[in-house]
């Protein structure tokens with residue numbers, strides 16, 4: 199599908215935030231790792247959350263769903279003896295389930311997105327699993343990956359946090375189910391550290407005890423724990439909503455998004471402060487973010503690692519700010535659905551923006567007068583590139599044509615529908 203994005207005159211209206219992708223994947227997982235029946239209210243429906251549903255069902259979870267909730271009866275540490283799993287393009291789903299697969303004799307994760315997830319590295323988790331006596335066959339740390347598990351053992355485990363926090367989260371979910379006690383030491387830096395807080399939060403909700411150091415670099419985990427079946431309520435999703443907020447910020451607008459909890463542990467909650475720092479007229483009260491956009495933005499300097507999945511949307515806003523913005527500490531964006539620095543900067547420059555990259559930064563020389571547009575954009579299989587370039591298109595002189603825009607469904611299938619409801623002019627055309 200291609201999205202033909204026309205310049206926007208004004209955005210106005212109210213929408214309900216989509217449900218959080220990262221909480222949905224986590225609640226589904228801990229529901230699967232529990233032995234009783236859990237309830238998950240308002241789960242996300244997107245390619246990634248569907249991938250988690252499909253895979254845990256294949257692994258033996260019993261799932262029923264109505265309009266409001268999922269009822270899930272888990273398999274604990276005894277998954278079915280399934281030979282193959284297809285996680286689609288979902289990095290977190292792959293990485294979380296690689297550890298769970300260690301409870302099965304042999305599971306192969308197939309490579310259905312060779313140009314996206316197929317290029318992403320998983321060595322750091324493979325190393326950690328090997329320390330636990332698990333044999334892993336892989337293609338230089340990439341898919342396809344076969345886990346030859348059976349009897350993983352706990353103990354002292356090290357894992358690098360340089361590339362992704364998902365490796366650490368994966369171990370934190372699985373280690374409590376082992377017979378032995380474990381200790382994890384995180385080596386190097388820990389990127390996307392805030393999201394580990396979401397992992398610890400949901401573990402606690404399921405009655406799992408993990409002792410974490412204040413800097414989140416070391417952990418003690420008792421073995422023989424059990425996940426308690428629980429009732430979970432999925433909150434609104436900040437990373438996806440960040441793109442709508444950016445769209446409202448760069449246009450004349452009066453937009454409200456509901457269901458965005460002020461106290462959320464989602465790092466991307468920071469976008470409210472980022473946009474405020476950029477001078478956007480915005481309030482956040484009672485779970486409602488209200489933007490009154492007037493196209494006046496000013497540049498800023500931001501540590502993007504605090505809001506990793508919303509960096510692209512904030513860069514899109516900065517494209518129209520007065521002055522030069524710098525998003526630093528974002529090197530791990532290179533290991534996502536595409537290289538979110540080089541590939542993204544290339545598309546922004548095509549659209550007429552003045553943007554540069556270094557190994558770990560995106561630098562934006564703002565153009566308050568708007569960009570030219572009038573070009574075709576390659577989505578690079580990346581939902582966040584699609585959302586961010588749509589924001590740029592709305593404030594361009596000639597619009598943008600975004601190819602392969604259906605990949606937006608990885609996290610936010612209703613993204614274009616939401617923008618249309620706010621008055622954006624976007625034509626969706628089958629290729």
Ligand SMILES: O=C(O)C1=C[C@@H](OP(=O)(O)O)[C@@H](O)[C@H](O)C1
Pocket residue numbers: 220223290361362363364367389390393506507530
């Ligand atoms: O734990 C998670 O659910 C996620 C962690 C982050 O990845 P990294 O830790 O690789 O930055 C984030 O980008 C991803 O969308 C979801």
Ligand SMILES: C=C(OP(=O)(O)O)C(=O)O
Pocket residue numbers: 287288289290291507534535582609
């Ligand atoms: C990077 C993302 O997801 P994942 O790593 O789970 O593929 C994302 O949602 O932006």
